[in-house]
Amino acid sequence: MARPGRPEPADHADPGPAAFAGSAAPAAASTAVTAASTAVTAAAEPPVLDVRDLRMHFPLRRSPVAVLRRRPAEVVRAVDGVTFSIARGESVGLVGESGCGKSTLGRCIIGLYRGAAGEVRLKGVPVAARSSATNTQPRVAQMIFQDPYSSLNPKMTVRQTVLEALRVHQPVPRRDAGRRCMELLDLVRLSPQAASAYPRQLSGGQRQRVSIARALAVEPEILIADEPVSSLDVSVQATVLNLLDDLRRELGLALLLIAHNMAVVRHVCDRTMVMYLGRIVESGPTEQLVTDPRHPYTRALLMAVPRLAPGHASLAPALTGDPPSPIRLPTGCRFRQRCSLAAEICASEEPGLSGPGDGSARSAACHFAWTDR
Ligand SMILES: Nc1ncnc2c1ncn2[C@@H]1O[C@H](COP(=O)(O)OP(=O)(O)OP(=O)(O)O)[C@@H](O)[C@H]1O
Numbered sequence: 001m002a003r004p005g006r007p008e009p010a011d012h013a014d015p016g017p018a019a020f021a022g023s024a025a026p027a028a029a030s031t032a033v034t035a036a037s038t039a040v041t042a043a044a045e046p047p048v049l050d051v052r053d054l055r056m057h058f059p060l061r062r063s064p065v066a067v068l069r070r071r072p073a074e075v076v077r078a079v080d081g082v083t084f085s086i087a088r089g090e091s092v093g094l095v096g097e098s099g100c101g102k103s104t105l106g107r108c109i110i111g112l113y114r115g116a117a118g119e120v121r122l123k124g125v126p127v128a129a130r131s132s133a134t135n136t137q138p139r140v141a142q143m144i145f146q147d148p149y150s151s152l153n154p155k156m157t158v159r160q161t162v163l164e165a166l167r168v169h170q171p172v173p174r175r176d177a178g179r180r181c182m183e184l185l186d187l188v189r190l191s192p193q194a195a196s197a198y199p200r201q202l203s204g205g206q207r208q209r210v211s212i213a214r215a216l217a218v219e220p221e222i223l224i225a226d227e228p229v230s231s232l233d234v235s236v237q238a239t240v241l242n243l244l245d246d247l248r249r250e251l252g253l254a255l256l257l258i259a260h261n262m263a264v265v266r267h268v269c270d271r272t273m274v275m276y277l278g279r280i281v282e283s284g285p286t287e288q289l290v291t292d293p294r295h296p297y298t299r300a301l302l303m304a305v306p307r308l309a310p311g312h313a314s315l316a317p318a319l320t321g322d323p324p325s326p327i328r329l330p331t332g333c334r335f336r337q338r339c340s341l342a343a344e345i346c347a348s349e350e351p352g353l354s355g356p357g358d359g360s361a362r363s364a365a366c367h368f369a370w371t372d373r
């Protein structure tokens with residue numbers, strides 16, 4: 001596998017055995033496809049991921065009084081009408097505050113929630129159909145979770161963990177599973193000695209590499225990485241993000257990277273979507289979004305990372321207050337109670353996503369996104 005020239009610092013801050021980390025560059029045979037070529041999707045090819053008007057509302061348990069009075073159950077509108085698609089090889093960031101629905105969206109994509117409305121298609125096939133398929137069918141999307149420790153079985157060695165994924169999904173014949181397991185460890189820059197380690201013997205960064213190896217075992221075409229570095233030491237975060245970025249380029253994978261922080265997605269993503277209270281409120285090429293944010297919420301998120309928005313300090317204050325409850329949403333714009341630019345129209349009309357009208361790939365859900373207000 002040919003690796004791009006990016007130096008891969010060892011997880012030097014990891015407390016785990018140094019021998020497990022930062023193995024030599026992978027020696028596996030190359031099927032390297034660059035992101036530049038893979039992101040150009042043939043006209044006839046469906047996007048790897050296509051999400052249309054996705055809604056995931058969690059009904060709350062009714063109180064005895066509500067049952068007696070026959071009041072309908074209240075619902076948490078975790079995801080409330082989200083539409084986007086991701087092409088082969090594309091990396092897309094999803095950012096927003098805690099509770100805005102990022103993880104719920106990721107879980108809907110891999111078919112974890114049955115009550116979701118709208119449509120999710122992976123390579124043109126509805127996710128509902130895939131979830132009823134047999135375990136041996138290839139999995140187009142794989143998820144990497146925030147906390148690698150709780151997502152790994154503490155009683156299984158690294159080798160057993162990866163072999164189990166290979167055994168269940170059978171991307172290679174059984175006789176090749178051992179060899180494939182070692183290739184996967186090499187791919188995620190873990191040394192062969194790591195194969196016999198248990199999760200408790202590994203550092204956070206190394207555990208996350210094991211989670212990535214397990215996800216890659218089924219040869220997915222898109223990785224949904226849900227805050228993959230937020231539980232890691234700051235000095236290790238960059239090495240795991242670099243690994244994800246390198247793997248994406250080497251394997252031609254698409255990536256949906258979920259994060260709280262704009263700085264994390266800027267590092268890796270071609271395009272970024274900003275989510276607020278269950279909806280996408282701004283979307284566009286990451287660099288444009290960072291240098292010229294059009295939604296007040298995006299500006300406020302950038303203000304939380306001062307180095308990313310040196311010129312926007314005067315446009316909007318940093319975020320104040322908590323978002324409203326996703327059970328009782330305000331009328332009009334969902335952001336209006338926290339927006340310093342709110343006007344009368346913002347209370348009565350909910351703005352839809354709209355572009356500047358110049359054919360660019362940008363869009364924002366604010367009545368004043370494309371005016372000089
Ligand atoms: N199973 C569930 N039942 C009821 N409400 C839920 C459930 N799962 C999530 N929620 C609610 O849905 C909303 C979105 O949650 P979600 O975990 O998707 O947010 P998030 O953006 O991933 O937050 P964080 O950044 O903290 O991980 C929250 O209000 C949460 O309390």
Ligand code: SF4
Nearest residue numbers: 333336339346366367
């Ligand atoms: S629509 Fe109004 S309240 Fe909403 S973000 Fe724009 S200016 Fe602020």
Ligand SMILES: [Mg+2]
Nearest residue numbers: 102103104226
């Ligand atoms: Mg989450």
